[in-house]
Amino acid sequence: MIEYLLEPFAYEYMVKAIWVSALVGGVCAFLSCYMILKGWSLMGDALAHSIVPGVAFAYLLALPYAIGAFFAGILAAGGMAFVKQKTKLREDAVIGLVFTTFFAIGLVLVSINPMAVNIQAIILGNILAISDQDVQQVIIISLVVLSVLLLKWKDFLAVFFDEGHARSIGLPTSFLKIVFFTLLSAATVAALQTVGACLVIAMVVTPGATAYLLTDRFGVMVWIAITIGTLSSALGAYLSYFLNTNPGGFIVLIETALFLSAFLFAPKYGLISQKRAVNKHREAL
Amino acid sequence: MSQAFIHLENVGVVYPNGHHALEGVTADLSPGTICGLVGVNGAGKSTLFKSIMGFITPTSGKVEITGLPVKQALKKNMVSYVPQTEEVDWNFPVLVEDVVMMGRYGYMNFLRRPSQADKKAVDEALQRVGMQDYRKRQIGELSGGQKKRVFVARALAQGGKIILLDEPFTGVDIKTEDSLIALFRILAEEGRLMLVSTHNLGSVPGFCDTVMMVNKTLLAYGPVETTFTQDNLAAAFGGMLRHHQLMGDELHDDPDARGVTVLTDDERPLVLYGEQGGQKIVRTKETAGEGIGRHD
Ligand SMILES: Nc1ncnc2c1ncn2[C@@H]1O[C@H](COP(=O)(O)OP(=O)(O)OP(=O)(O)O)[C@@H](O)[C@H]1O
Numbered sequence: 001m002i003e004y005l006l007e008p009f010a011y012e013y014m015v016k017a018i019w020v021s022a023l024v025g026g027v028c029a030f031l032s033c034y035m036i037l038k039g040w041s042l043m044g045d046a047l048a049h050s051i052v053p054g055v056a057f058a059y060l061l062a063l064p065y066a067i068g069a070f071f072a073g074i075l076a077a078g079g080m081a082f083v084k085q086k087t088k089l090r091e092d093a094v095i096g097l098v099f100t101t102f103f104a105i106g107l108v109l110v111s112i113n114p115m116a117v118n119i120q121a122i123i124l125g126n127i128l129a130i131s132d133q134d135v136q137q138v139i140i141i142s143l144v145v146l147s148v149l150l151l152k153w154k155d156f157l158a159v160f161f162d163e164g165h166a167r168s169i170g171l172p173t174s175f176l177k178i179v180f181f182t183l184l185s186a187a188t189v190a191a192l193q194t195v196g197a198c199l200v201i202a203m204v205v206t207p208g209a210t211a212y213l214l215t216d217r218f219g220v221m222v223w224i225a226i227t228i229g230t231l232s233s234a235l236g237a238y239l240s241y242f243l244n245t246n247p248g249g250f251i252v253l254i255e256t257a258l259f260l261s262a263f264l265f266a267p268k269y270g271l272i273s274q275k276r277a278v279n280k281h282r283e284a285l
Numbered sequence: 286m287s288q289a290f291i292h293l294e295n296v297g298v299v300y301p302n303g304h305h306a307l308e309g310v311t312a313d314l315s316p317g318t319i320c321g322l323v324g325v326n327g328a329g330k331s332t333l334f335k336s337i338m339g340f341i342t343p344t345s346g347k348v349e350i351t352g353l354p355v356k357q358a359l360k361k362n363m364v365s366y367v368p369q370t371e372e373v374d375w376n377f378p379v380l381v382e383d384v385v386m387m388g389r390y391g392y393m394n395f396l397r398r399p400s401q402a403d404k405k406a407v408d409e410a411l412q413r414v415g416m417q418d419y420r421k422r423q424i425g426e427l428s429g430g431q432k433k434r435v436f437v438a439r440a441l442a443q444g445g446k447i448i449l450l451d452e453p454f455t456g457v458d459i460k461t462e463d464s465l466i467a468l469f470r471i472l473a474e475e476g477r478l479m480l481v482s483t484h485n486l487g488s489v490p491g492f493c494d495t496v497m498m499v500n501k502t503l504l505a506y507g508p509v510e511t512t513f514t515q516d517n518l519a520a521a522f523g524g525m526l527r528h529h530q531l532m533g534d535e536l537h538d539d540p541d542a543r544g545v546t547v548l549t550d551d552e553r554p555l556v557l558y559g560e561q562g563g564q565k566i567v568r569t570k571e572t573a574g575e576g577i578g579r580h581d
């Protein structure tokens with residue numbers, strides 16, 4: 001039995017898939033805490049799709065895919081910010097507009113210029129067959145994003161909570177926001193490899209949403225989210241070996257399962273404890 | 286000339302849509318005073334605040350804070366801003382003490398690790414606004430008046446010599462308003478400059494030393510006694526005020542010519558009493574709520 005459970009660790013590609021997923025899951029989870037508080041959840045999805053033409057371009061020019069993806073991401077985020085500032089369109093319309101345009105450019109590029117890049121791999125992720133070069137890119141991205149966040153998480157919180165105040169204490173608010181979206185684009189690129197464009201949104205939303213139900217302190221929320229993101233990504237990749245499935249789907253399902261348990265059983269904001277608190281009050285009357 | 290904390294010189298703001306929100310505002314505000322900022326909706330009060338805070342750059346003129354450009358003054362933690370309640374997201378997972386601690390970020394190192402001094406400043410600030418029992422509450426779980434207090438505490442923790450408050454009394458009951466006013470008075474006496482925008486005209490004479498009346502430009506600025514007059518109010522508010530006047534013959538049986546004028550913009554009315562043309566402000570501070578402006 002134990003032998004059977006340890007089987008995946010005998011394969012180098014499985015071990016790699018497990019720890020790379022865990023790393024990416026943790027980084028995305030950190031970002032997710034900000035995303036859900038600002039109502040930017042769809043932004044992650046939009047960025048992931050916008051990245052496709054960047055990847056195509058990078059292959060055309062024989063550059064590392066991460067560079068192309070990254071610039072496309074920044075361009076998309078900047079485009080969204082620009083359109084939103086200059087028009088009175090709502091955020092969802094702006095996001096929809098920009099990301100579908102980018103995604104369409106990507107599709108056109110790929111179809112007029114068939115290339116080695118497998119669009120399916122971008123959309124569904126391909127962590128089990130990730131190349132060593134790609135692993136390197138993912139590690140560098142993750143570590144950079146993680147260290148910036150660890151150093152500056154309080155500044156980001158101050159800016160997102162009350163921008164006016166953040167400015168009044170001399171924080172460079174516009175700069176910090178640009179940095180944040182740069183980090184988000186970078187993390188999305190990394191996540192693309194693991195779970196694919198369609199499921200990136202889950203990685204930058206679900207852990208934060210779960211952690212939000214469990215605490216009233218942002219610092220604690222971040223640690224809970226990172227733990228959830230890391231463990232469920234590792235576990236998802238590990239389990240996918242036995243069921244012979246796409247790890248991305250598994251990772252997201254595990255995260256969803258954790259969210260549901262928090263939703264029901266969280267000590268303060270869970271459905272059950274809230275019911276109980278109200279009932280207790282009724283009985284007391 | 287006394288040292289001016291805030292120096293406004295011919296400040297004008299035109300928004301990107303071409304709207305002239307403010308023009309030619311010139312004033313010097315000095316330390317140790319509370320200055321009231323009154324005007325109709327859309328008069329440009331918030332716009333003036335935003336110019337002082339550097340959120341928008343005036344299209345003409347300049348703002349100086351203790352002789353420094355706004356940006357540098359902010360870096361030195363000189364100015365604190367208490368926002369209108371709607372500007373903050375109350376669902377953030379931050380506790381009361383976390384919010385107050387944010388006022389100290391400017392003093393902390395790169396990593397924003399609070400020192401003993403920071404913790405002490407937070408304790409003191411919470412104590413002064415009477416919110417120490419609520420320090421572990423999530424900020425959304427407070428009443429309107431308590432939220433205001435927390436943000437005043439954050440301003441105190443920040444230690445700025447200038448505190449800007451945008452409509453701190455909206456949605457606050459009379460009792461809380463009075464206790465906030467008492468706190469503001471003490472803070473001003475300690476040498477701070479408080480700039481407070483409000484629609485409660487009746488409270489202005491009770492707690493402000495000076496008053497700025499705006500409507501797209503600075504209509505009048507000076508000590509409350511001489512500036513906060515019916516004429517200036519009429520100019521600032523046009524026909525926008527609810528206005529009740531009872532003159533001598535309606536009010537008295539004797540030949541006393543003195544009459545009562547009640548002006549109101551929002552909650553607390555302003556009461557003026559005396560002969561036509563020379564009416565004096567009746568301070569309605571503690572009588573508000575029961576009958577207003579008893580005369581003797
Ligand atoms: N971002 C903006 N873009 C364009 N015009 C604006 C903007 N903000 C405010 N205005 C306009 O500038 C004028 C002054 O607005 P401001 O918010 O300063 O008024 P206010 O005195 O604070 O009013 P209130 O009592 O309602 O708070 C208004 O006519 C408003 O429509």
Ligand SMILES: [Mg+2]
Nearest residue numbers: 330331332451
């Ligand atoms: Mg305003």
